[in-house]
Amino acid sequence: MTRPTIAVNAALMPRIAPLIEDRHTLVDADGPDARAAIALVPGGGSAVDGAVMDAMPGLELIAVHGVGYDSVDVGAATARGIRVTNTPDVLTDDVADLAVALMVSVYRGIATGDRLVRRGGWAAGEAFPLGHRASGRRVGIAGLGRIGKAIARRLEAMDCTIAYSGRHRQEGVDHAYHPDLVSLASAVETLILVLPGGAATDRLVGAEVLEALGPDGVLINVGRGNAVDQPALVAALREGRIAGAGLDVFADEPDVPGELLGMDQVVLQPHRGSATVETRGAMLDLVVANIDAHVAGRALPTPVN
Ligand code: 8YV
Numbered sequence: 001m002t003r004p005t006i007a008v009n010a011a012l013m014p015r016i017a018p019l020i021e022d023r024h025t026l027v028d029a030d031g032p033d034a035r036a037a038i039a040l041v042p043g044g045g046s047a048v049d050g051a052v053m054d055a056m057p058g059l060e061l062i063a064v065h066g067v068g069y070d071s072v073d074v075g076a077a078t079a080r081g082i083r084v085t086n087t088p089d090v091l092t093d094d095v096a097d098l099a100v101a102l103m104v105s106v107y108r109g110i111a112t113g114d115r116l117v118r119r120g121g122w123a124a125g126e127a128f129p130l131g132h133r134a135s136g137r138r139v140g141i142a143g144l145g146r147i148g149k150a151i152a153r154r155l156e157a158m159d160c161t162i163a164y165s166g167r168h169r170q171e172g173v174d175h176a177y178h179p180d181l182v183s184l185a186s187a188v189e190t191l192i193l194v195l196p197g198g199a200a201t202d203r204l205v206g207a208e209v210l211e212a213l214g215p216d217g218v219l220i221n222v223g224r225g226n227a228v229d230q231p232a233l234v235a236a237l238r239e240g241r242i243a244g245a246g247l248d249v250f251a252d253e254p255d256v257p258g259e260l261l262g263m264d265q266v267v268l269q270p271h272r273g274s275a276t277v278e279t280r281g282a283m284l285d286l287v288v289a290n291i292d293a294h295v296a297g298r299a300l301p302t303p304v305n
């Protein structure tokens with residue numbers, strides 16, 4: 001029996017190969033051999049559209065390494081009979097932890113405190129500003145899915161009051177519901193974005209939402225960078241129309257607007273919500289489980305379409 005060919009993003013190859021190369025032939029997803037693949041494991045940022053699918057005539061499965069699958073045109077895949085899988089649940093706790101860490105970091109000035117100690121400022125008696133309390137805040141969560149709910153649970157333990165927005169009020173959720181982001185932003189002190197990427201969320205958070213959040217407001221984003229109008233955010237931070245931001249995701253990664261780099265009220269991370277040894281291992285295991293299930297004709301563990 002011939003071994004199925006799996007096209008794997010080069011950056012993931014060293015970690016995925018030991019899990020799968022005993023039963024599959026692995027090729028570089030961006031190389032000429034990818035044409036023969038039945039399954040594709042794309043890289044985080046690379047777009048998989050109809051043209052990419054058409055260039056791989058035997059493609060049956062796109063196994064996304066991530067919960068967000070905005071980089072894949074799922075409609076185009078479905079139309080071609082190609083199945084799509086993602087890696088939900090296994091990264092929920094880590095992304096939620098990072099959202100809370102960013103929030104605490106912004107209010108308490110943890111990153112600026114670290115920089116002060118490292119440059120010898122503490123030892124030299126340099127004055128440093130007081131931070132602000134993180135506990136007890138009114139927090140709005142835009143995108144109350146699995147990750148949003150895990151963030152809410154953590155923040156409730158910090159005596160925060162949670163509100164949320166979304167297309168629909170959710171059954172069995174007691175938090176205050178706001179049908180739109182402007183209303184949510186005006187009701188809270190901290191706005192946490194856990195929105196998926198794609199056209200439906202493009203620049204949902206612009207000048208109007210930031211204005212509603214107000215001069216004491218803090219924006220946290222652990223979802224997708226496209227949901228924020230970045231020039232509007234930079235202007236609001238520069239002009240003190242919001243107080244601070246904690247950002248793990250950006251509109252054009254890995255580019256970060258230069259002006260943010262000089263702002264102490266901003267904490268920046270390189271899109272690493274799921275980047276722990278434990279979670280990245282579990283994500284790869286799930287990618288492999290989906291490929292193996294597809295090849296064996298079993299039900300896919302985490303199908304998208
Ligand atoms: C991934 C993410 O690590 O799961 C997601 O949607 O944003 C991250 O956890 C990233 O997509 C790289 O694979």
